[in-house]
Amino acid sequence: MPLHVPPAPAPALRSVLAALSSPTAVREARTPSLLGAPGPTTPELPLPVHVLDRITAEGVTATRLTGWRFLIRSGDRAVAAAETMLTPDGWAFSHFFEGPYVASTERALRQAETVAQPYQPRLLSLPGLYMLTLWLHGDCTADAAAGHPAATDLLVPLAPAPPGIAAHRPHRVAELLPVLTHRVTPVPTRLLRSPA
Template sequence: MPLHVLPAPAPALRSVLTALSSPTAVSEARTPSLLGAQGPVSPELPLPVHVLDRVTADGTTATRLAGWRFLIRAGDRAVAAAESVPTADGWAFSRFFEGPYIPSTELALRQAEGMTQPYQPRLLSVPGLYMLALWLHGDPTADGATGHPGAADLLVPLAPAPPGIAAHRPYRVAELLPVLTHRVTPPTPLMGSPA
């Protein structure tokens, strides 16, 4: 298996398990597929979620860990996702949600399983583009809470991807980062033009 899925921090997993066992948390979630799930549900495939805050002048990415995302499985498919976020006291359940990124994440993980090189799967959020990508980190033994995308790492944009960026196509970070940088950098006003 080329994907080395890291275990989530135990308190993050516990926060999600507690929320799943709470009828109030589940019923208040806006996730019809989770509410209508038949049989037991379980959190699986924990992925650290990193946010791309900026790209520095030398091309280095500034990312931060925003939480851990778990796919919530009922039977043979994921019906929702749950997130746990870091707090001053450890980890806290954040939310349940559903939508196109759930099946898109499953598809991207299945595609990555077919690769020959081992990777550590993570998620990379690019808020400026409303984009989420499966980040295949080249060091499968690295600490999932730290680091930034390396030039040889792969990014697989999840559907729906921004216009002009193909979903489910693996890009080397060195190939996709300039595109992302160009799109999230505001244009410089011309001299004499209104700002």
């Protein structure tokens, strides 16, 4: 079943296209993979990037949209990614990057295409665990800039994943969230002290 990739805000896409066509228009240099790209580069598969700020005692997640990420394709593969951010003046280009999350995102999206149920793909970042997941949201008509992970949504940890969490293995939010909650919950200070 094809994924229902949400459209990115037009200003976000325009900012990435401008950065790709004019390297002097942005402060940051292009990545080595973009400089060495064999042919034309195009931004594809815009994904909203949400950050999981906290999980309440009731298990409710507090997420917020922080940007849109585009895979930058050259030929038959993604060679880099471009991130945009929301500023007081609207959507603006943030930076290009490369590394393992680019290939991992592409792989996870290919994996998700084989799932029978339709999903809206998003990215969910868990900064406390240095973890990024492909978030497959079950409501394909939902506003991609809003919402929280539903219990039946799928999370696919991207590589590199934290120790003990298998990359590219889909988990229902209801199954993975308690594990992640346990990992980000601070240990009380009294348990850290050794007996005198």
